[in-house]
Amino acid sequence: MEQLKRIKVAQIIGNSTCGGVPSFVMNYFRNIDREKVDFYFYTYGPSELDAEILQLGGKILHMPDVRNIFKSIPFLKKSFSHYKFDIVHSHMTTLSLSPLFAAILSKIKIRICHAHSTTNRKEGTYIIKNLLKHFSKPFASNLAGCSHLSMNWLFGKKKGASSVLIPNSIDLSLFLKNPLRSIELKKNLKIEKNFVIGNIGRLEIQKNHLFLIDCFLKTLETLPNAVLVLVGKGKQEDLIRERILSYNIADKVIFLPEISDIVRYYEIFDIFWLPSLYEGLPLVGVEAQAMNLPCLFSETISKEADLTGNTIFLPINNPSIWAEATLMIAREKPTYDNLPTLKAKGYDIKDSAPKLLDYYNSLLSNGKNPR
Known part of the structure; x- marks a missing residue:
C-alpha cells in the first residue's frame, strides 16, 4: 500500500x-x-x-x-x-x-x-x-x-x-497533583509550612513583575508566612532582584529555573498570580486552572482566560487589592475540580x-x- x-x-x-x-x-x-x-x-x-x-x-x-x-x-x-x-x-x-x-x-x-x-x-x-x-x-x-x-x-x-x-x-492527564512529590519539593525548598504564591513567565516588561513584587510586599503585611516563587528568566531579572533587595524580602522570594515538567512547580503553589500588562490567552493560565489553583489575573487579560469561572480579575494599579484577595483565598482555601470543564471547552x-x-x-x- x-x-x-x-x-x-x-x-x-x-x-x-x-x-x-x-x-x-x-x-x-x-x-x-x-x-x-x-x-x-x-x-x-x-x-x-x-x-x-x-x-x-x-x-x-x-x-x-x-x-x-x-x-x-x-x-x-x-x-x-x-x-x-x-x-x-x-x-x-x-x-x-x-x-x-x-x-x-x-x-x-x-x-x-x-x-x-x-x-x-x-x-x-x-x-x-x-x-x-x-x-x-x-x-x-x-x-x-x-x-x-x-x-x-x-x-x-x-x-x-x-x-x-x-x-x-494542554495535556490534561498530566495535571493530577502528586502529594508526595509536592511535599518533597516543598521540603527541599524549605517552604513546607508556607503559603506559596506562584508565577511562571518570562522576566520581561510584559509580565509586570515589578508590580508583582509590590503586591507581594503588601501581602506580607497580613500574610507573613507567604513566599513567592518565580519561574522564568529574562531581561528584567536584575531589576526584579534589585527591587526585592531594596524591600529586604530576599529570604521570601525563590527563583526557580524553567523545566519541561512544569507540573512539578504548579503542585507546590497555593495560588497563582498573573499581573501581566497584556496577554493573548495565557497558556500558564490554562495550566494553573488545570491544577485547580485559585488564580488572580490582571484586568488587562481577556475574560476569555477564565475558562472555569473561578478566576479573579484585578486592576494593576493597587497592590492592596491583590493582597486582600490573596488573604481571602488563604483563609477560605477554596477547592476546585476544573479538568472536566477544561475538557468540555476544548482545552x-x-x-x-x-x-x-x-x-x-x-x-x-x-x-x-x-x-
Missing part, C-alpha cells in the same frame, strides 16, 4: 526559550499524528526543547532575527524553496511580515498568521507593534489565533471574527491536536481558506 505523503509545515517560532509560543507548538507536536505531518521548527538558536524535538522526529532550523528583513527574508525564501513546504505557520504575531512574505516569494499557498498576544500602552514597543500589525495580515492566506481578543487586535474585528481559533490546549490537547491536523488538511484541500 502506498504511503501517504506527510504534510510539511514550517513552524516559525523565533525565540525558542521556554514560554507560551514554544510550549503551544510543542503541546501540539507531541500529540499530533506525526505519521501524517512533519514539523520544521524555525528558531533563533538552541533551546532546552531541541533534544525532544529531534527525538520526536522534528527538524530544527536556525534563522536570522525577523526584524532584520534584509537577512531574514532571503534566508527564509531560500530555505522554504529548498524544503518545499505545504504550509508556513507563523507564530510571530506582529513580526510575521518576513516569514509570510518569504513564503509568497517561495510560492507557498498556505500561509497562516497566528495571533498569540496583544500589547499595552505601558510597553516600550507599543507604538511600533501597532504599526507592524498592519503589515503581517496582507501576506497571510489564513488567519488564526489563541483568543478572540488577540485576533481582533491583530487582524481587526471584521477579519478577527472570521479567523480560526486554535486553543492553547484537552488529545482532542485539539487531531483538529489542527484536520485544519491543515482542509486548507490544502481548498487551496486556501477565504478570509
